[in-house]
Every structure is written in structure tokens, then in C-alpha cells.
Amino acid sequence: MLDERPCPLCRGAGETLVASERTCHSCGGTGRDRRSSTDDPRFSADTCQACHGYGVETSREFQLCPSCNGRGSIPG
Numbered sequence: 001m002l003d004e005r006p007c008p009l010c011r012g013a014g015e016t017l018v019a020s021e022r023t024c025h026s027c028g029g030t031g032r033d034r035r036s037s038t039d040d041p042r043f044s045a046d047t048c049q050a051c052h053g054y055g056v057e058t059s060r061e062f063q064l065c066p067s068c069n070g071r072g073s074i075p076g
């Protein structure tokens with residue numbers, strides 16, 4: 001007899017929002033942009049505007065909940 005209860009990690013949604021970091025596609029991880037795309041003096045010309053100099057871009061996406069495998073409930 002299986003007693004199921006809502007998954008505490010995704011609260012029964014079956015998916016969870018995770019943040020992932022990946023190498024910036026604009027600067028290749030260097031954080032610098034050699035191609036100056038703007039003349040705006042507020043922005044440094046050689047700082048990558050896509051990652052703001054960090055070299056990584058952070059994205060958030062829904063992934064299948066690892067706790068309940070997308071079922072939304074786990075055995076109690």
C-alpha cells in the first residue's frame with residue numbers, strides 16, 4: 001500500500017526552476033567584447049554587454065523535478 005504525498009521540492013508541480021550557468025556566447029568567457037557595439041560613454045567599450053564582464057550567462061529554466069521525477073508526489 002503506497003501512501004503518496006505532495007513533493008516538497010516542487011510542491012506537486014513536477015518540475016522545478018533551476019539556475020544554470022554557461023559560458024557567455026558573446027565573449028567566449030573572457031568577459032570582454034572587442035567589438036564595440038555602442039558609443040554610449042556610460043558603458044565601457046570592452047566589457048561584454050551580454051554578461052557584464054562575468055564571462056558566464058545565467059539562465060533559469062524548468063527541469064524535471066529530481067526529487068519526484070516529474071510525478072509531483074513522492075511515497076510517504
Ligand SMILES: [Zn+2]
Binds near residue numbers: 030048053
Ligand atoms: Zn560575455
Ligand SMILES: [Zn+2]
Binds near residue numbers: 070073
Ligand atoms: Zn517534485
